[in-house]
Amino acid sequence: MDLAALRTAHPDHWMMASAIRALTLDAVAAANSGHSGMPMGMADVATVLFTNHLNFDPAAPHWPDRDRFILSAGHGSMLLYALLHLTGYEDFPIQQIRDFRQWGARTAGHPEYGHGRGIEVTTGPLGQGIANSVGFAIAEEIQRATWGDKIVNHHTYVMAGDGCLMEGISQEAIGLAGMQELSHLIVFFDDNDITIDGRVSIADRTDQVARFAASGWHVQAIDGHDPEAIDAAIVAAKADPRPSMIACKTHIALGHAAQDTSKGHGALTDAAQMQAAKDAYGWTAGPFDVPTEIKAQWEATATRGKAAHAAWAERFAKLSANKQAEFQRAYDLDAPKKLSATIRAFKKQASEAGKSVATRKSSENVLEVINPIMPETIGGSADLTGSNNTKTADMGTFTPDARTGRYIHYGIREHGMAAAMNGMVLHGGARPYGGTFMCFTDYARGAMRLSALMRVPVVYVMTHDSIGLGEDGPTHQPVEHLSMLRATPNTHVFRPADSVETAEAWELALTSTETPSVLALSRQNLPTVRTTHTNRNLTAQGGYVLAEAEGKRQVILIATGSEVELALAARDALQADGIGTRVVSMPCMELFMQQDEATRRKVLPAGPVRVAVEAGVRQSWDMILMGERGSAKKSAFVGMDGFGASAPAEVLYEKFGITAAKVAEAAKALL
Amino acid sequence: MDLAALRTAHPDHWMMASAIRALTLDAVAAANSGHSGMPMGMADVATVLFTNHLNFDPAAPHWPDRDRFILSAGHGSMLLYALLHLTGYEDFPIQQIRDFRQWGARTAGHPEYGHGRGIEVTTGPLGQGIANSVGFAIAEEIQRATWGDKIVNHHTYVMAGDGCLMEGISQEAIGLAGMQELSHLIVFFDDNDITIDGRVSIADRTDQVARFAASGWHVQAIDGHDPEAIDAAIVAAKADPRPSMIACKTHIALGHAAQDTSKGHGALTDAAQMQAAKDAYGWTAGPFDVPTEIKAQWEATATRGKAAHAAWAERFAKLSANKQAEFQRAYDLDAPKKLSATIRAFKKQASEAGKSVATRKSSENVLEVINPIMPETIGGSADLTGSNNTKTADMGTFTPDARTGRYIHYGIREHGMAAAMNGMVLHGGARPYGGTFMCFTDYARGAMRLSALMRVPVVYVMTHDSIGLGEDGPTHQPVEHLSMLRATPNTHVFRPADSVETAEAWELALTSTETPSVLALSRQNLPTVRTTHTNRNLTAQGGYVLAEAEGKRQVILIATGSEVELALAARDALQADGIGTRVVSMPCMELFMQQDEATRRKVLPAGPVRVAVEAGVRQSWDMILMGERGSAKKSAFVGMDGFGASAPAEVLYEKFGITAAKVAEAAKALL
Known part of the structure; x- marks a missing residue:
């Protein structure tokens, strides 16, 4: 690549993209781990997207009608962190870039949702982001249809690499998006022909453009380092009524000695090579330093989004108070009253x-x-x-x-x-x-x-x-x-x-x-086992007494789901033999374990023998059966210890010994 | 479909295929569950494949050089069972067809490997079969190259449906097979446009032929009920140096009232409709009855394979005894001496x-x-x-x-x-x-x-x-x-x-x-913790004493993998405080639990307190910590109780409290 020519052709763009590349090199070197090459390869696409298209407002990272930017190739996390820093997201000051991959930082090795405002989704396990994006786009379509395009009307932009597209989940996403004609979904394919093990061709020769087209996508193939081509492709993608895939031919680790190699995929930390790359970019600022005018240009990319946000807020304010509240309620994940x-x-x-x-x-x-x-x-x-x-x-x-x-x-x-x-x-x-x-x-x-x-x-x-x-x-x-x-x-x-x-x-x-x-x-x-109505949500306690023992409590039977009826029948049999038996229904073990000890002890006192019955393996029951401190000495489990078989259900329960009789028998054997 | 015309055009073929359809209807009706439509739709393809191409020998189901037949659409299991019965596999007499989906039968709801000779692979979870087939074909390629095509030279034939092709795993298989040019892999796509929820188009509009072509496959699209087209397509597929996909346009539940509907995908059990379908086929035999001449025609399909097997045996016998033994050793999964x-x-x-x-x-x-x-x-x-x-x-x-x-x-x-x-x-x-x-x-x-x-x-x-x-x-x-x-x-x-x-x-x-x-x-x-050499494979016991307590044994520390070194360091600290501490390494919990009780007790006696340390969740440790009968009253676990974080490893171990000091502390707290 003739970097000088690229720089001369689009000097402002070039230096903005170089800021991403320089920050990436600095952060990965400081962490001594991470992935330098992807951000360096996709910096041009990101720069054009943010500069000319993406509607976002760093001051309002949760503005509902923002465009979404999803980095499916999550190992290139420094691309996202650099963008969030450069455009002025409060959660991503330069110190966060310096602390890349360190304890407590918002800038984890892969983008982690919830670590900082501006990260839309956790990515890293490949293929997830592109599949998430189908959900983003479906939600947008439904809400646009429901609320009108004055309230909801935005795009979901995705960057996916060869890894994302080799993972099977990508085909599921592509097929669904194509059939559903998700026109506001635009995927940039980082077509750099490099994976960790070598050139893509050692494992795949799929024509990705043809593959997306086969599932009904609008497809384009461009030079991923040509700002004009990138812009034109995004314009065309937005205009097309289908989901759009733009294959961007890029050079991984552009401008570095490791460009176009597997080495470029990983952490590039050699100081001399880093300096040579920065020299090639014409980047003279020191580590983690972004010249004021370049930072200002980056911050200005939010201008369009800020205006759009303000206009949206005006439109939103015109909705009735009830409608506004209802819109907000769903975004807050509040259940209706x-x-x-x-x-x-x-x-x-x-x-x-x-x-x-x-x-x-x-x-x-x-x-x-x-x-x-x-x-x-x-x-x-x-x-x-x-x-x-x-x-x-x-x-x-x-x-x-x-x-x-x-x-x-x-x-x-x-x-x-x-x-x-x-x-x-x-x-x-x-x-x-x-x-x-x-x-x-x-x-x-x-x-x-x-x-x-x-x-x-x-x-x-x-x-x-x-x-x-x-x-x-x-x-x-x-x-x-x-x-x-x-x-x-x-x-x-x-x-x-x-x-x-x-x-x-x-x-x-x-x-x-x-x-x-x-x-x-x-x-x-x-059968219905909760025949006595309670307003209280007993499942919220995780486990509760469904049937109390008559007489001295000698046995506690614990069961879930379809086996609760077996426990009740076993209780009948045991009680008929004069053995006081409690039945505990345990619809949610996690919620039960979150109760305070007194509550748990009330449900599962230490004295009686315990028998659990569930048509699954025992592993998760050990704690319940034996008590956190081994408090219940005698216990048994009635369930599966291997795979099932093909036969009518009642035959299987009988053959695998998951019956009321076996439960009663197990309890008696413990007494 | 004009069934009469099909029947007239290829009367022998038609009645052979009708035998599959009739047996399927009978077996599913008797079981009152299962999937009738797929076998009825793909019977023609199967009949042509078995009659004209598949090299198999029912008397030698494990003959190494047989062609493999993989029913990726495993819910259509009656297709496979009908074929195995009709061609004379000993494990599949008519009683097995009558016992379809019953306890103890070889004819499980989905084909189960190991249930009967002739079933090459367990299928049912969709997409697995087509992905397995890539492994079959790779193994064949490697062995053909290694042993020569006189000893190894066969094809892998797969039947896959829309479900298989919508599952993401299929893309992984298609991509890998295309790149590897697995010429002996031939996939029939049962292109019937029906899934359980309705027409395929409600969820997918992928052009499957174009999709396979995009990954380098040889592709054809044919009428899946035309025996001549099926045969010609198989001939062309075998001749092409690429893996081959033949899209077979079929009618699910052909000839039944439920033809071409989602209902046809399931169990067709209505007696009158079954009779009407059989009438349409010209099938007059009673339930589970296959007229002798049709059975004989089916058994004759093995003639080609039996001859091929005999010829192969002659060639194989010419190998040196050593080579024969080496070939067989690998097939027997015997490790070398x-x-x-x-x-x-x-x-x-x-x-x-x-x-x-x-x-x-x-x-x-x-x-x-x-x-x-x-x-x-x-x-x-x-x-x-x-x-x-x-x-x-x-x-x-x-x-x-x-x-x-x-x-x-x-x-x-x-x-x-x-x-x-x-x-x-x-x-x-x-x-x-x-x-x-x-x-x-x-x-x-x-x-x-x-x-x-x-x-x-x-x-x-x-x-x-x-x-x-x-x-x-x-x-x-x-x-x-x-x-x-x-x-x-x-x-x-x-x-x-x-x-x-x-x-x-x-x-x-x-x-x-x-x-x-x-x-x-x-x-x-x-670090190396096993510094004293033993010939015995201690890992075979699952868990064993790595370091014995000095003095009175008060504590047992149990660990795996990277945490064993922490347990040893904790032992040093505890011993320094005069607390006798044993360390048990537990490299394989399953093998440990398979030991007799005496062995397990020797490793984990009931007296001492137990602390397990593993950088994972506790769940699988409860049984080890508390003993099968809660024998160890006092125990603790040092590990993770949530997800990890991004930071250098040593920081994470420290922050999550997985350290020798914490292990020693936990042990002391129990004493």
Whole structure:
């Protein structure tokens, strides 16, 4: 590359882009780790985007109608941090750049949502950002259709690299976005032909432009270092009614000795080489120093966005106070006031009706009363709508022709669905829930972990939650998944036993502001076990006494979901033998463990023997069974110790020994 | 569709295909569950494939040079079972078809590897089969290059549906296969435009033919009910040097009232509609009855394969006895005799050298001595070769121009890598291992679970196994993953503490015949803790006494991997205070729990207090800490209770309180 020619052709642009490159080199060198090459390669695209297009206001990082900028190639985090610093975000003074990758800094190795205002999303696990962006764009489409384009009308810009596009999740995102004609989604592909192991061609020869085109995208291929070409491509992308992909041919680590090599992907810390690169840029300022006039030019890129923000604020102020409050409520993740009463009424009706219902159907019944009062919900399923029971009567389907529809047919794309839901929450104004079979949490794990890490309250509706699904067999029968999810920090795993607990779980999931929820729901019918109505949400305690022992309390049976009925039947048998038996329903272990010790002891006193029953593996039960200090000496677990099998559900329960008789037997053996 | 015309045009073909359709209808109706439509739609393709092309021998289901038939759309399992029955596989008499989806039957809801000979792979979780097939085809290419095409020369045929192709993993498979020019891989796309939720277009408008072409595949689009077109397409696919995709336009549930509808995807059990469909086929035999002449025609499809098998056997017999034994050894998953001595020598050298080495580097060092004596190993990494330390000096890279290379650059495709590795083991003659960062087990989970379920001994080399990776931050720092993997049945999770344990773990992983292994390896250097050489593989016991208490044994410290050195330092501190302290290294919890009770008690006697230290969540440790019956009353855990952070590793250990001082402190608090 002839850097001098580039500099001469667009001197202001060049020095602004050089500021990104210089800060990147300085920060990575100071940290002695990180990724220099990506920011250096994509600095031109970023500079044009911020200068000519992106509507943002550093003084109001959460302005709802801002354009979103998503760095899917999260290892290039210094690109984002440099931009946030240069444009004047309060959370990113130069000290943050100096503290790149250090304890307590907002400038973590990969962008971490919540660490500083201006970071729209946590990225780093490749492919997530581009899949999140589909959720951002869907949320924008729905809100634009709902509120009108005077209130909501912005773009989602994404930078993705070869890594993002090789990850399978990208295909799920591309396919969904193409079908949905998400016209406000614009993806820059950092086409630098380099990955960690070498040239891209050692692992992939995909024509990415043709691939995106095959899924209905508007596609362009440009020189990623030519400011005019970049600008023209963005203009064309905005004008096209399809989602747009701009393949930007770039040089990784532009201007450095490691340019166009795998080495350039990593941390470039050699002082002489850094100096040579800066010399090539014509960058004479010292480390972490940005000349005042260049900083001023960068700060001026916000002018357009500040004006747009002010104009938007005027338009927003013209909405009725009620409408403003309703708009804000959804962005604040506040549940509507009516929710609590609605849930209580549902519970009362369900406990009185006392029907036998699969909890997946109970969940649908709850959603039928919730969705009409929570317009911010966005439902969906990974092609199992009728099985997950996720669609309610009031919900139109979201399609290119029906933008106020709130139900998404995600297709057979669990990972893409989960990531899109993360994007919707992060966009704001949306509360997504999505369904698949519990076993396919395996496919969605990459994004589910990020819900927990980013603290976004996505709701995962995971039906067919055990061998109770029957004939589909072990590939479809979760056994380790409850433990896996319980092992994950900041995740609430609800396994309700009946319609009442299902309603309680939904209330907790929809009032959560920082924790994702997993609802593990049965395929098979379950009797109502909460036949006495309580206004109080007992599931909020995590575990509670469902049936008290008669006579001396010798046994405590603990169960979740479909096994609560087995525990109750075992209690009947034990009580018939004169053995006082309490049944504890434990719909959410995490919430139970958050209770104070007195509450936990009240539910699980130290004396009686304990038997837990759950059609899954034991691992997550050890703490409950043995007590935090091994307080309960005698305990047993009735559940699975291997994979399931294909047969009718009742046969499987019998063959795997998960029955009331086995539970009673286990308790007696301990006495 | 004009079924009569189809029947008239190719009467023999038609009745053979009708046998598949009739058996499918009968079996699904008897089970009252399952998927009728897919087998009915793809029966013509299957019939042509088996009649004119597939080389198979029902009398020798494991004949190494057979063509492989992979039903990626595993819900259509009755297609496979019908084929195995009709062609005369001993494990699939008509009773198995009658027992479809019943307890103990070989005919599970989805094809389960190991349930009956003739099932090449477990499918059902969508997209897995097509990704497995890439591994089958790679194994075939390597072996063909190694042994010559007289010994290895066969095709891998795959049937994949819209679900398989919407799953992201399919893109990983398509990209890798295209780049690698896997000419013996032929995929039939069941292009029926129907998914469970409706027409495909409600979720996807991808031009699949263009998509495959974009990744370098040979592509064709045909009428999937025209036997001549099917045959011609297979002939063309075999002739092309690229992997081949044949889009077969089909009608789901052909000839049934539910044809071309989502209903047709599921269980078609209405007796009158079934009869009407059979009438339309001209099928007059009773349920589960296949007229003798049609059965004979089906059995005759094996003639070509039987002859090929006989000819192959003659050629194979001409190999030297040594070569024959070596070929068979790899297919039997027998480790070479030299392995044990090689590992012992490595251990002796490592314990004497006593160096400080990251276990990822130790792993590379072990592989350097193993790979030369185990030509069946196939290494690789998901674009982290230099970080995972998975490539050894003797291993050439597998490319279209170097087919004896045994190292695969999988690209940034963890899920596709894991599934391809499953395919390699299932193909036979291969022992794959593949690396990525431990945290990205999340991406590979779908296939890792299937390694466990199928009982295939894939080795997952998961480096950067804790906050010890430092600056990359919480997106890259596993905390729950050790517990998640330990919760998974039939999975060995090894977390070695030094070079010696790493060698022992590799020995166990490479001699395993039925259990996949995960090697959790450190980024950071670890001191050698096994400084005294033992021939015995102590890791095989799962946990063992690494350092005995001096004086009265009051404390047992238990640790894995990088935290063993902390436990030893804590022991020094405690012993200095006169507190007798044992250190137990626990490199594989699963193997420890498989020991008899006496052994476990010897390692973890009931008396002393127990403190476990691991830089992950506590969940999987409860059983070890509290004893199976709560035998150890006093215990503590030093580890993580949330996500990590971005900072240098030593800062993180300090800030999260995972230090020798904290371990000693925890022990003292219990005394």
